[in-house]
Amino acid sequence: MEHKIVVAGIGPGNAEYMIPAALKAIENAEVLVGGSRAIEQFGKEEGQIKFIIRSDIEEVMAFIGRQLENHDVVVMVSGDPGYYSLLDAIKRTFEDKPVEVIPGLSSVQVAFSKLGMPWYDAILVSMHGRTAPREQMVYCPGKVICFLTDKKNNSRTIPDMLRKLGWPPNAMLAICNRLSYPDEKIIITTISEAIRMETVYLNCVLVVMA
Template sequence: MEHKIIVAGIGPGAKEYVIPMAMQAINEAKVLVGGTRALNEFSHQGQKTFAIKADISAVMDFIKVELNDNDVVVMVSGDPGYYSLLSALRKNFPLENIKVIPGLSSMQTAFAKIALPWQEASLLSFHGRVPSDEDLKYYPGRIIGMLTDNKFNSNAIATYLIARGWDKNARAYICSRLSYPDEKIVSLSLDEAQTKACASHCVMIVEG
């Protein structure tokens, strides 16, 4: 296989947050794969495109065919190494044919927005999954960053953590629409987060 899959992280959303190397790969791509929003935002006339939807096997089949003639640029939100299509690509293609261009993850962006170092934080996800109770264990000073979804929104996660021993006075940050003009970051106690500032598909950071 001569051609490569170039997995480009496109950051949390706004174009200004895409690193130049990723933008160059996207602009020069003959074949571009990504979510519908990303394709509407980044694709241009003359590119062959394919939208990532629920059928991941269809995405893999499209890429396999296109690799016969061209490199394929796959856009993924945030950073490719953090809950993205990269895992599926690794299972379907030789590693030597995959090139990854990193991006700013929504998690990294959220920590930056609240000026909180994240080298000792636990990074978890409630997006389509539930962390184990062991992973959610509370101790004073612990920091966790979490991806949310519709079921486990910020209200539900606050209640879930308190039920598992988290201090009600722990500081919670609810970070939604990161990098967009309507970005919103709310800081409140974990107790208050049970009923206020509900947000889904966002980043929630809790500082014990």
């Protein structure tokens, strides 16, 4: 029997935001792959072969390849697998293997729901370990951009970039941090105020609108 890879979206972090199919796949997994927080939160203490994803993606793929000889492999990814996750690397590495994808709520979807806003016409930009094209960020009236952030591109530096690209200082900006967790924090501010803020939120979602 050919074994498969199951890529399960685990949402923003809180298990209440995961769909039942993902929870079931993780619970029944013989081999479970994920970040350290996900493994600690959702992995079984016994009865599972577990692998923590670190920075070496080739090592992750090699582990999955070895385990596929005898087991299905469940890979947990934060948010939704279709939006900046390991799914791309898995599909490229295992072109001839069956891959099942279980969707999840992305932090982008959660951020807009918390703000009570539609997001069908928003521009989605990842600044998490990458640089966004300048043309995506230039100002135009009515524009809405949602950013995924990281240590370098964060809740202070991104507003400063936008200011230099013509965004008005009073454009509204929402800083959404630790979404779905008990210590979730959402700050509604402006571009000019965010630049001056002492606290810099890393790995959060920024929603800015003209």
